[in-house]
Amino acid sequence: MKNIVILISGSGSNMAAIVKAAKRDNWAAKYQAKVAAVLSNKADAKGLTLAAQHGIATESLDHKAFANREAFDAALAQRIDRYATPEHPPLVLLAGFMRILSTDFVNRYAERLVNIHPSLLPAFPGLHTHKRAIDAGCKVAGATVHLVTPELDHGPILAQAVVPVLPGDTAEALAARVLTQEHLIYPQAVAKLLQNQ
Ligand code: GAR
Numbered sequence: 001m002k003n004i005v006i007l008i009s010g011s012g013s014n015m016a017a018i019v020k021a022a023k024r025d026n027w028a029a030k031y032q033a034k035v036a037a038v039l040s041n042k043a044d045a046k047g048l049t050l051a052a053q054h055g056i057a058t059e060s061l062d063h064k065a066f067a068n069r070e071a072f073d074a075a076l077a078q079r080i081d082r083y084a085t086p087e088h089p090p091l092v093l094l095a096g097f098m099r100i101l102s103t104d105f106v107n108r109y110a111e112r113l114v115n116i117h118p119s120l121l122p123a124f125p126g127l128h129t130h131k132r133a134i135d136a137g138c139k140v141a142g143a144t145v146h147l148v149t150p151e152l153d154h155g156p157i158l159a160q161a162v163v164p165v166l167p168g169d170t171a172e173a174l175a176a177r178v179l180t181q182e183h184l185i186y187p188q189a190v191a192k193l194l195q196n197q
Contacts, residue, residue, distance in 0.1 A: 007039050047095075115145070
């Protein structure tokens with residue numbers, strides 16, 4: 001069995017979409033894969049409650065309790081690696097995990113570390129993507145699922161979804177429109193990755 005570990009910081013709606021797809025499409029039988037744990041850097045992340053309701057192991061690790069990024073990332077990696085099986089290292093999915101990861105961490109999980117970003121990369125890496133897309137006068141916006149490499153919000157693209165930017169859109173309205181697409185493309189991209197591995 002291949003374990004999937006999902007990292008979150010907030011509401012965890014992408015995590016929930018992946019958990020639901022894994023159940024609905026029987027990833028256990030199809031890909032010998034299961035969502036084994038959801039970890040958060042925030043103890044009050046709503047997604048932790050949601051994951052626990054699905055019977056998934058949850059854990060939080062407060063980044064503020066560590067001296068620096070490297071120390072936090074090393075502790076996080078230790079937790080993640082508990083989900084390695086004799087045959088497989090875990091697949092690590094970032095789903096609204098609002099932390100920049102150190103190069104050591106990224107390299108440790110190379111080719112098995114995936115992120116979803118709420119823009120059509122390479123446009124708008126970083127924060128406030130929806131406001132920046134509206135301010136730039138973009139007619140379309142979207143989301144990108146990509147393999148994580150050390151440079152922030154870069155790395156080979158696995159999937160993208162495009163939505164229109166509508167006249168009068170607020171960042172919140174656009175974010176909600178993009179999020180519905182994130183919930184479709186993230187599970188699809190992970191399934192494809194599992195299929196190809
Ligand atoms: C999602 O829109 C995701 O793309 C974004 O945070 C939101 C998390 O929502 N991620 C980033 O901005 C990463 N830089 P969720 O917790 O409901 O899945």
